[in-house]
Amino acid sequence: MPYNKNNQQSFQAAQQGATQAFDAYDNIVKDRADYGHQLKHLTEEVNEAYQQINNALENASETQRERLEQYQRDLEQIVRDVNQSE
Template identity: 45%
Template sequence: MPYHKNKRQGFEAAQQAYVQFQEAFENLHPEDSDYGHQFKIAEQELDEAIQVIQKAHMNASEHQRKQLEMYSREIERYKQELME
């Protein structure tokens, strides 16, 4: 059972990191006075999400891997937008 628990915990951590990055990205508004600060937070959340998703991939079930791959693609799309 611990193996399945690790799968679940890793996947849940990846989901949480993905959602936290999405929220940080959505809070970016170039016209805001604290845009630089918010941008830095979004970058940190991006890096963390990438790392957590990669780690979750190691123990993921087939179904979880498909979802993690979708998260990775979305993260990459957001990353390109963020770096424009």
């Protein structure tokens, strides 16, 4: 039972981290004076989400693994979009 509990908790943490990164990206406004601050916040959220996803992948079920890998692809797209806009 501890394995399943840790498995679910790590997945939920990764899911929450990815959601926070997606929200930070959705709320970023390039033309605002605090764009630099927003970009720094986004970078922190993306890095944290990557760490949480990598931790969750260590003991994820197959279904969770597929979702976590999708989160990784989505985060990679955010990074590409931000890098292209600079």
